[in-house]
Amino acid sequence: MPSRNEPAPTTNSAPDGDVRRLSRRGLLRITAGATVTVPAAALTGCGLFDRDPDTPPAPDPLAPLLAGALDLAARHEAAAAARPELADRLAPIAQAHRAHAAELARVIGAAAATPTATAGPTSAGPGGADDVRGMLADLRAAERAGQAAAVQACRAAPAARAALLGSIAAARATHLEVLT
Amino acid sequence: MTEALAAALAAEHAAIFAYGPIGVQLDDAAQKQARAAEAAHRARRDTLVVLLAGEGATPAPAEPGYALPFPVTDRATALRLATAIEERTAAVWRAALPATTGAERAQSLDALTDCAVRATRWRRLAGTAPATVPFPGRAG
Numbered sequence: 351m352p353s354r355n356e357p358a359p360t361t362n363s364a365p366d367g368d369v370r371r372l373s374r375r376g377l378l379r380i381t382a383g384a385t386v387t388v389p390a391a392a393l394t395g396c397g398l399f400d401r402d403p404d405t406p407p408a409p410d411p412l413a414p415l416l417a418g419a420l421d422l423a424a425r426h427e428a429a430a431a432a433r434p435e436l437a438d439r440l441a442p443i444a445q446a447h448r449a450h451a452a453e454l455a456r457v458i459g460a461a462a463a464t465p466t467a468t469a470g471p472t473s474a475g476p477g478g479a480d481d482v483r484g485m486l487a488d489l490r491a492a493e494r495a496g497q498a499a500a501v502q503a504c505r506a507a508p509a510a511r512a513a514l515l516g517s518i519a520a521a522r523a524t525h526l527e528v529l530t
Numbered sequence: 531m532t533e534a535l536a537a538a539l540a541a542e543h544a545a546i547f548a549y550g551p552i553g554v555q556l557d558d559a560a561q562k563q564a565r566a567a568e569a570a571h572r573a574r575r576d577t578l579v580v581l582l583a584g585e586g587a588t589p590a591p592a593e594p595g596y597a598l599p600f601p602v603t604d605r606a607t608a609l610r611l612a613t614a615i616e617e618r619t620a621a622v623w624r625a626a627l628p629a630t631t632g633a634e635r636a637q638s639l640d641a642l643t644d645c646a647v648r649a650t651r652w653r654r655l656a657g658t659a660p661a662t663v664p665f666p667g668r669a670g
């Protein structure tokens with residue numbers, strides 16, 4: 351295995367054996383240059399690349415909760431767009447889910463969360479009171495599932511994440527209250 | 531953990547006290563809600579007393595009286611205080627989450643959630659919009 355501390359290979363020294371004229375710095379440069387040409391496969395036994403670069407890091411346990419927050423936000427936004435008379439109630443809830451997603455992305459260390467296409471209740475067109483009731487029932491079901499997921503995450507979380515997850519779980523319970 | 535739960539007990543004592551002056555300013559329906567809230571805080575208090583005693587701590591008794599943050603003279607100030615009490619109790623239970631694990635973490639989360647839901651109910655009764663906050667129990 352090549353090492354920067356080993357003497358330069360003799361092939362790099364002058365043929366007349368005048369190796370002493372090469373400074374130590376020069377030796378290091380030469381050796382470093384030689385290292386680059388070594389096939390990567392030769393290095394796998396050196397501990398430099400213990401992790402297979404093709405294997406992505408394990409996903410954060412909060413990744414599903416982040417996706418869920420974005421989905422909930424999208425559902426409320428779609429419902430508010432379809433029924434503007436509900437916007438006053440739904441917009442603050444959607445904003446809360448966006449705020450949750452931002453905080454989750456921050457603690458996960460993920461890239462800024464972007465809205466994703468979701469299977470929101472986009473089929474709800476203009477209709478009567480029954481549609482509104484059905485839409486609110488769908489939102490309640492989604493919030494209830496999201497709340498249960500946040501409760502599980504909070505219970506299983508390390509101390510550093512427990513308070514944030516507790517607030518998210520509690521917030522989702524209050525959303526149910528407003529959607530009733 | 532004991533310290534966080536002792537803080538929760540102190541907050542529950544104060545909440546129970548506050549619902550006295552709150553209740554007398556409310557009409558029947560809201561008064562019923564205040565009584566239910568007070569009962570919930572008493573139940574949390576009793577659980578905490580048992581829990582702390584079980585850990586060898588001496589649960590602090592309630593103070594003889596508590597200074598209210600503002601005078602409660604009518605329905606509006608009563609609803610405002612009820613909301614503030616629930617927000618404050620929520621904050622104390624939230625602070626207990628990192629300090630606890632297992633059953634006590636679950637219990638603290640239940641308490642935080644109940645306080646947050648009650649705060650939302652009081653805001654709705656008061657006509658406060660929005661009736662929810664993004665991070666119940668978190669300052670700011």
